[in-house]
Amino acid sequence: MDLRFTPEEVAFREEVRTFIAENLPREIKERMRLGYPPRKQDT
Numbered sequence: 001m002d003l004r005f006t007p008e009e010v011a012f013r014e015e016v017r018t019f020i021a022e023n024l025p026r027e028i029k030e031r032m033r034l035g036y037p038p039r040k041q042d043t
Contacts, residue, residue: 005013028042
């Protein structure tokens, strides 16, 4: 069984990470960095 990601999966993961880094509000990033779970209004 091969558990490695395909190149397409790696590219998609990077695309999602970039989108989140560019679009997630700073307040939510900071709360998550501090270990707090997202609130209902954050989702």
